[in-house]
Amino acid sequence: MQYSSVMVDNGGVGLRERKKQRTRRALVEAALRLFDEKGFDETTLAEIAAEADVSTRTFFSYFASKEDVVFYDSARKMELAAAAMADRAPGESPGDVLLRIVEESLTWLTTYEELTFEDAELRIRLVLKEPTLRARALVMLLESQTTLARALREAYPELDPVEAAAAVGAMFGAVKLAIVADLGHDLSAEQMSSTARRAAEITLAGLRSLG
Amino acid sequence: MQYSSVMVDNGGVGLRERKKQRTRRALVEAALRLFDEKGFDETTLAEIAAEADVSTRTFFSYFASKEDVVFYDSARKMELAAAAMADRAPGESPGDVLLRIVEESLTWLTTYEELTFEDAELRIRLVLKEPTLRARALVMLLESQTTLARALREAYPELDPVEAAAAVGAMFGAVKLAIVADLGHDLSAEQMSSTARRAAEITLAGLRSLG
DNA sequence: TGCAAAATTTCAATGCATGAAAATCATATA
DNA sequence: TATATGATTTTCATGCATTGAAATTTTGCA
Numbered sequence: 177m178q179y180s181s182v183m184v185d186n187g188g189v190g191l192r193e194r195k196k197q198r199t200r201r202a203l204v205e206a207a208l209r210l211f212d213e214k215g216f217d218e219t220t221l222a223e224i225a226a227e228a229d230v231s232t233r234t235f236f237s238y239f240a241s242k243e244d245v246v247f248y249d250s251a252r253k254m255e256l257a258a259a260a261m262a263d264r265a266p267g268e269s270p271g272d273v274l275l276r277i278v279e280e281s282l283t284w285l286t287t288y289e290e291l292t293f294e295d296a297e298l299r300i301r302l303v304l305k306e307p308t309l310r311a312r313a314l315v316m317l318l319e320s321q322t323t324l325a326r327a328l329r330e331a332y333p334e335l336d337p338v339e340a341a342a343a344v345g346a347m348f349g350a351v352k353l354a355i356v357a358d359l360g361h362d363l364s365a366e367q368m369s370s371t372a373r374r375a376a377e378i379t380l381a382g383l384r385s386l387g
Numbered sequence: 388m389q390y391s392s393v394m395v396d397n398g399g400v401g402l403r404e405r406k407k408q409r410t411r412r413a414l415v416e417a418a419l420r421l422f423d424e425k426g427f428d429e430t431t432l433a434e435i436a437a438e439a440d441v442s443t444r445t446f447f448s449y450f451a452s453k454e455d456v457v458f459y460d461s462a463r464k465m466e467l468a469a470a471a472m473a474d475r476a477p478g479e480s481p482g483d484v485l486l487r488i489v490e491e492s493l494t495w496l497t498t499y500e501e502l503t504f505e506d507a508e509l510r511i512r513l514v515l516k517e518p519t520l521r522a523r524a525l526v527m528l529l530e531s532q533t534t535l536a537r538a539l540r541e542a543y544p545e546l547d548p549v550e551a552a553a554a555v556g557a558m559f560g561a562v563k564l565a566i567v568a569d570l571g572h573d574l575s576a577e578q579m580s581s582t583a584r585r586a587a588e589i590t591l592a593g594l595r596s597l598g
Numbered sequence: 599t600g601c602a603a604a605a606t607t608t609c610a611a612t613g614c615a616t617g618a619a620a621a622t623c624a625t626a627t628a
Numbered sequence: 629t630a631t632a633t634g635a636t637t638t639t640c641a642t643g644c645a646t647t648g649a650a651a652t653t654t655t656g657c658a
Contacts, residue, residue, distance in 0.1 A: 269595065269597065269598030270594065270597045270598060271593075271594035271595050271597060271598060272598075274594065307526070310526065310529075311522050311523070311525065311526045312522070314522070314525040314526060314529060315518070315521065315525060318521075318563075318564075318567065321564050321568075322564070322567065322568050325564060325568050326568075335597065337568065337569060338565050338569070338582055338585050338586060338589075339585075339589060339597060340568075341561075341564040341565040341567075341568035341569070341586065342561040342562075342564065342565045342585070342586035342589040342590060343561075343589065343594050343597055344564055345561040345562070345563055345564025345565060345568075345586070346557040346560050346586075346589070346590045346594065347557070347560075347594065348560060348564075349556040349557050349558075349559060349560015349561060349563070349564075350552075350553040350554075350556040350557035350560060351553075351556070352529075352556055352560070353529075353532050353533070353536060353552040353553065353555055353556025353560075354549050354552040354553045354556060356529065356533065357532075357533050357536050357537075357548065357551075357552040357556075358548060358549070358552070371549055374549050374550075374553065375549060375552065375553035375557075378549075378550060378553040378554065378557070379557045379590070379593070379594055380593055380594045380595050381593045381595065382482075382590070382591055382592045382593020382594075382595070382596065383481065383482035383485065383554050383557060383558065383590055383591045383593075384480065384482050384591050384592065384593070385593065386481045386482060386546065386550060386554055387480030387481060387482060387483075
């Protein structure tokens with residue numbers, strides 16, 4: 177490939193790319209707002225697309241489904257979690273690593289990379305409220321646990337597959353149910369964190385410690 | 388209500404009811420067979436309905452959705468699990484009760500109430516293979532855990548809500564991930580049970596016991 | 599400016615799901 | 629046995645998510 181003398185090196189981010197990011201963001205914001213106002217099922221893709229000034233068909237070149245628009249950054253978060261597993265401190269036990277990752281994950285939950293803090297909180301509310309979104313979240317949570325179990329085995333080769341899977345599943349399962357079961361109560365991010373920490377501690381100590 | 392002299396007391400099970408059960412069963416069997424042969428997404432409701440000799444619309448007076456036909460008896464299984472919690476043996480600890488329920492649940496997994504054993508195994512394969520069905524299963528699993536956490540609190544009033552939720556979530560989360568993560572391997576019912584038992588044991592002992 | 603690639607729009611089709619009205623069927627009873 | 633009644637099924641019509649393909653527009657760049 178040759179470059180003309182007038183070519184501007186814009187770091188790979190030309191008008192085309194900027195426009196795509198703007199559209200993507202417009203779709204996410206429109207969707208979150210409409211889902212919040214009218215409910216997930218009552219909002220149509222046509223409405224979302226209209227709000228973002230694109231055709232309905234175009235929506236699907238950005239997201240694979242109506243649910244996906246809410247979880248647009250989850251893949252990146254999963255990678256972060258798996259990476260966090262890799263740089264464990266020396267002497268850190270599997271349980272401690274998992275505890276650390278749970279806490280970091282909760283932080284990310286309220287951290288949108290491109291959106292406002294309000295939208296980040298709105299998303300949590302939506303996922304807890306809308307059955308369709310809850311279902312999608314459960315699928316992704318399971319996927320990320322599978323990934324984490326693999327990462328845990330790599331970090332601790334002495335663990336066998338069942339041990340690694342059981343550890344990850346127990347830790348995230350405990351935290352998930354502790355947070356969800358309390359539902360109905362409006363949960364602030366702090367309350368969520370404190371609940372999660374208690375659930376994690378119980379899992380570390382083992383269920384026999386409850387008797 | 389009055390009875391004529393020729394009335395037959397059929398125990399509340401007249402032709403109408405028998406016909407409904409037959410149709411229900413025909414729909415479930417047709418659906419399982421077609422899902423297995425062609426895949427879930429490739430099977431249309433029209434095909435299932437045709438196979439069962441009813442109109443497409445009628446399908447929805449038996450099941451709420453295409454996925455639901457696979458889980459038609461799950462509600463009953465959930466009730467069984469919650470009931471199993473209630474009749475705990477004296478001196479049985481929360482952890483032991485959960486272990487017992489996990490084992491019973493695995494038994495029920497391969498027990499269809501109205502269908503053949505082959506269909507019961509077919510269902511497990513389908514749920515593990517088809518993303519749509521996996522998603523549905525996760526939702527129901529979460530629901531049943533919420534129910535179980537409540538039941539656990541009632542059986543052991545000394546537990547607080549977070550402890551009960553964490554215990555149930557940890558136990559089922561560990562077993563679930565241990566079984567699913569090993570996927571790709573064809574799992575016999577026995578292997579599944581043994582994996583589940585190990586995962587449960589780890590959860591009882593606590594993740595600290597892994598370091 | 600003008601070409602080529604990328605992105606968007608338009609158009610058509612399929613399949614799930616649901617509501618409402620019309621047609622059938624099972625049941626109890628006169 | 630004939631029939632009124634209520635339950636069930638079918639028919640018909642509609643909305644919406646999703647997907648493929650062709651036509652059109654936009655952007656990057658020579």
